[in-house]
């Protein structure tokens with residue numbers, strides 16, 4: 001039985017012995033066929049991926065694979081089951097096809113939408129005009145077509161809860177909202193729109209900035225200034241409100257300042273100016289340069305205070321209150337240490353002149369931190385506190401009240417950061433270079449001129465989204481009209497100062513130059529200047545040594561020579577004495593002494609200003625405290641004493657204007673500047689300058705004197721006893737809150753307004 005049972009295996013064994021060679025060859029061939037088939041399939045998968053026919057590895061077989069090749073594999077290997085992908089990280093084989101993407105594709109297309117509301121129809125027609133203006137503007141070529149939407153015909157949810165999402169030719173669209181908003185003190189559909197914006201902002205279910213996806217927004221308001229004269233009275237109140245809510249909803253994406261126009265004035269002109277600004281911003285957005293130089297709009301129209309915005313502009317140390325004072329204190333920037341000699345820059349040629357302020361020097365770092373832009377190797381420019389204030393309609397500097405300088409069109413600069421004094425009240429933190437002679441490399445005036453303008457405009461552009469900036473002032477600010485060469489340092493020190501002045505004048509930019517009465521030769525050689533200042537910090541030698549700490553040994557002789565030179569220039573230049581009063585240093589008992597100096601130089605004007613305490617160690621080291629800052633009434637008392645002292649000498653100077661806010665009073669030569677006005681011949685002060693006339697005279701090439709470009713009468717509000725604040729501007733306190741307007745208070749009882757606010 002057992003044998004029977006094992007018969008079959010025996011036969012099989014026999015069969016194996018007889019045919020094993022053939023069997024082994026057959027098995028080998030079978031295995032080879034399987035292997036070849038597998039390899040062939042894998043090549044097909046890779047090829048299909050490269051061709052983009054397969055989206056993922058797992059999705060095989062793709063239509064390409066299920067076609068002929070896959071069928072062949074299937075038939076060759078009936079038992080083949082595609083291996084399941086192993087768990088774990090996916091293995092990428094082959095090449096991924098690179099997605100073609102250029103910058104243009106990444107930058108969204110910018111499409112303006114003009115929204116408007118109109119009860120009477122005029123705003124509708126302005127909206128159409130604006131669309132035409134934007135469409136025809138070359139700058140908006142990249143941002144057409146422009147859509148115009150009536151707020152009453154849209155669903156607010158489509159545009160004002162979230163940003164509409166659209167694409168065009170594969171590129172996403174980013175919208176630039178432009179809203180033309182009239183105001184009505186009655187209930188209209190516009191009130192509903194405002195309620196919608198407010199509720200959206202307060203709705204806890206909605207993002208804090210649901211419209212942050214917009215490229216930007218800007219509002220243009222239309223109102224009636226005859227019926228609603230000021231913003232407080234309700235002029236353009238609803239446009240202002242829309243602007244406020246849009247700032248919140250967009251997360252501060254105000255791309256261009258709020259424009260306001262009086263429909264009884266020339267609204268079309270205002271609209272046109274605003275359209276120019278808006279289209280230029282639209283162009284910036286379209287090419288991807290965003291809302292200016294890295295500043296996100298501006299913030300909330302109400303909550304964002306001055307200080308925050310200033311911090312954005314000025315960098316780490318935003319003490320721009322001082323800016324007016326730098327210039328006020330007088331462009332004499334005395335520093336104890338000459339940092340240029342401690343520069344870490346390697347000098348390859350020790351005999352070659354060095355840069356005055358090398359990029360790697362502590363001076364450079366310190367100045368740029370304070371918001372200065374250094375131009376070339378020895379010049380600087382900084383946007384003045386008053387420029388920012390004027391852009392927002394919050395008041396201009398005293399030079400506006402005295403001489404008609406539009407602060408928002410004024411550039412404050414210096415071609416020499418170095419100085420030859422070390423005044424006790426200088427707030428330059430002891431970091432500026434000093435020297436008695438120019439021993440540095442000299443930059444070409446063209447480089448300085450272009451550099452200061454470029455940097456000034458850059459800073460102005462950064463203001464475009466700041467709350468409260470007025471559109472028309474912003475547009476005006478983009479054309480500099482005045483230059484105060486008095487920032488820090490000694491401008492007259494620069495060897496090509498006359499060329500630089502000529503460049504300013506050629507572009508019809510007026511020049512106010514402040515020098516420190518230590519460089520008589522340079523002063524004598526000075527060409528035309530719109531207004532020439534000399535700082536007079538003391539009335540006698542000892543006092544001057546104490547307060548100015550001059551580097552020149554013969555400082556008093558230099559000082560006196562400068563006075564004589566000024567006297568010789570009194571018929572060719574509009575000359576000014578700049579007195580900075582420091583209580584305990586140069587005020588008490590000095591009126592007589594100052595009168596003697598005025599007698600010697602006979603300037604057109606004497607500007608008297610209380611010093612501003614800056615709290616630096618330099619000041620503290622010199623024993624300066626807040627006690628040295630005179631109250632405004634003390635400045636007034638000094639000016640009256642000086643006026644009397646001048647009278648005793650037979651010099652007829654009178655108080656031509658005041659600016660209590662800056663603690664500054666102007667004495668003027670009565671014979672030259674107290675002139676008959678109008679038909680009745682009544683005399684009034686004429687301290688303003690006719691700038692157009694000044695440039696005409698210059699261009700005529702004939703000799704002229706200061707009397708030839710005297711401007712209109714000094715405004716009533718700037719006259720003695722009126723405070724000097726333009727009533728058309730809005731007075732605000734340091735937090736930006738409206739201030740009570742001072743009614744005609746006698747100057748002597750005005751409280752110290754200026755304090756540290758310049």
Ligand SMILES: Cc1cc2nc3c(=O)[nH]c(=O)nc-3n(C[C@H](O)[C@H](O)[C@H](O)COP(=O)(O)O)c2cc1C
Pocket residue numbers: 117118119120121122123124182183184185186222223224225228234235236237263
């Ligand atoms: C009923 C009414 C109320 C108005 N209220 C104000 C107002 O409070 N503040 C303002 O500045 N203008 C006000 N205006 C002036 C309008 O805002 C201005 O005339 C505007 O251009 C009207 O635009 P529309 O013609 O598109 O309606 C008012 C006008 C009307 C008819």
Ligand code: SF4
Pocket residue numbers: 323324327384385386387397398399405406407408410411412484
């Ligand atoms: S004159 Fe110009 S730079 Fe000087 S404080 Fe006025 S605005 Fe500023």
